[in-house]
Amino acid sequence: MCIKTVGLPVLTLSDFITGNSGFILLPLQEVTKQYEWIRNAHKQSFYTILFCKDGTGQLTVDQQLISLKENSVICLGPGSVNSYDFNAIRNGWMLAFSESFFSMRYNDNVLYNFDCLKYHKFCQQDLCKEEQEEWQFYLKLMNREYKSNNQDARSVLRSYMNIILSILNRINDRKGIRKNIKSEKDKKVTAFEQLVEKHFPTKRLPSFYALEMHISVNYLNRICKEKRGISSGDIIRNRIVIEAERLLLHTFLNISEISYQLGFESVSYFVTFFKKNTGYSPYNYRKHNKQ
Structure with a gap:
C-alpha cells in the first residue's frame, strides 16, 4: 500500500x-x-x-x-x-x-x-x-x-x-472516551501542543513556549506532567522523534538531509538525539523497519 x-x-x-x-x-x-x-x-x-x-x-x-x-x-x-x-x-x-x-x-x-x-x-x-x-x-x-x-x-x-x-x-x-468538561489546564496543554506543532523544528526549549503562553516554565512542566504524564520538554522531543521516524520510513532522504530538515546543527547531534530517544541509530531504525 x-x-x-x-x-x-x-x-x-x-x-x-x-x-x-x-x-x-x-x-x-x-x-x-x-x-x-x-x-x-x-x-x-x-x-x-x-x-x-x-x-x-x-x-x-x-x-x-x-x-x-x-x-x-x-x-x-x-x-x-x-x-x-x-x-x-x-x-x-x-x-x-x-x-x-x-x-x-x-x-x-x-x-x-x-x-x-x-x-x-x-x-x-x-x-x-x-x-x-x-x-x-x-x-x-x-x-x-x-x-x-x-x-x-x-x-x-x-x-x-x-x-x-x-x-x-x-x-x-x-462511551467514556473523553471528559465532558475541559479544565483550564487541559486547554493550556492543548494550546502548548498546538504551538509545538507549529514550531518544533526550530524551537525546542520549553522557555520559548512558556513565554508565548505568558506562563512560567515550571507551571508549564507541572500541567504537562499532570495532564500528559510527561514534561513539556518530553512533549517537544517526542514530536521531533515522530517526524524523524516518518521521514526515515517514508522517504529516501539521507540522514544528513533529515537532520537538516529537522533543524539540527549537525548530523552527529541528530544521530545522538535519535538514538537516545529510540534506542536505534537513524540508519538502524530505517533498516530494522524497512518495508
Missing part, C-alpha cells in the same frame, strides 16, 4: 479539487479509484472524516493498519502519514476541510475542543442504528448544500460540520 518517495508528499485539498474553498465532500467508494495516488504514503494538511455505510476499507496511519468497517466513522487530524484503500467500499463519504475553513466562523481554538480531531491522531467509532440514521441525515443535507450554488453554502456547511462533530463528541462522552 505504501511506496517510498524522495520526499514525503504533503497533500492539500487542491490535490483533489481545485477551487475547493477549504472543504470537499466525496463518495468514499470513488476516492481511491479516482485518486489512485492516495494509496501511497503521504501527509495531509487538512482534517478528514471517513464514514463507511456499506463495505469495508483499509487505511494505514503511521504504520498502524486500520479497518474501516460498515457503519463506522474514522476522524483524522493533519500531520500523520496515511495511505488508503477504499475499493471494497460500496457506500460512504469522505469529508475533508482545512482549519481556516472552520475558523472563518469559529475561533482558531474551537477545533481542539473536538477530541476526534487531533494532530497525528485518529479516532474510530462504531455507530448504532440511531447514530447511523443521524449521520446519513446530515450528510444528505451537506451533499445537497455542497452541490448548490448558494452564496451562503460555505456558512451552512460550517454549521453542519459543527453539528456532526458535536454529535461525535457526544458519542465519545457516552
Whole structure:
C-alpha cells in the first residue's frame, strides 16, 4: 500500500479539487479509484472524516493498519502519514476541510475542543442504528448544500460540520472516551501542543513556549506532567522523534538531509538525539523497519 518517495508528499485539498474553498465532500467508494495516488504514503494538511455505510476499507496511519468497517466513522487530524484503500467500499463519504475553513466562523481554538480531531491522531467509532440514521441525515443535507450554488453554502456547511462533530463528541462522552468538561489546564496543554506543532523544528526549549503562553516554565512542566504524564520538554522531543521516524520510513532522504530538515546543527547531534530517544541509530531504525 505504501511506496517510498524522495520526499514525503504533503497533500492539500487542491490535490483533489481545485477551487475547493477549504472543504470537499466525496463518495468514499470513488476516492481511491479516482485518486489512485492516495494509496501511497503521504501527509495531509487538512482534517478528514471517513464514514463507511456499506463495505469495508483499509487505511494505514503511521504504520498502524486500520479497518474501516460498515457503519463506522474514522476522524483524522493533519500531520500523520496515511495511505488508503477504499475499493471494497460500496457506500460512504469522505469529508475533508482545512482549519481556516472552520475558523472563518469559529475561533482558531474551537477545533481542539473536538477530541476526534487531533494532530497525528485518529479516532474510530462504531455507530448504532440511531447514530447511523443521524449521520446519513446530515450528510444528505451537506451533499445537497455542497452541490448548490448558494452564496451562503460555505456558512451552512460550517454549521453542519459543527453539528456532526458535536454529535461525535457526544458519542465519545457516552462511551467514556473523553471528559465532558475541559479544565483550564487541559486547554493550556492543548494550546502548548498546538504551538509545538507549529514550531518544533526550530524551537525546542520549553522557555520559548512558556513565554508565548505568558506562563512560567515550571507551571508549564507541572500541567504537562499532570495532564500528559510527561514534561513539556518530553512533549517537544517526542514530536521531533515522530517526524524523524516518518521521514526515515517514508522517504529516501539521507540522514544528513533529515537532520537538516529537522533543524539540527549537525548530523552527529541528530544521530545522538535519535538514538537516545529510540534506542536505534537513524540508519538502524530505517533498516530494522524497512518495508
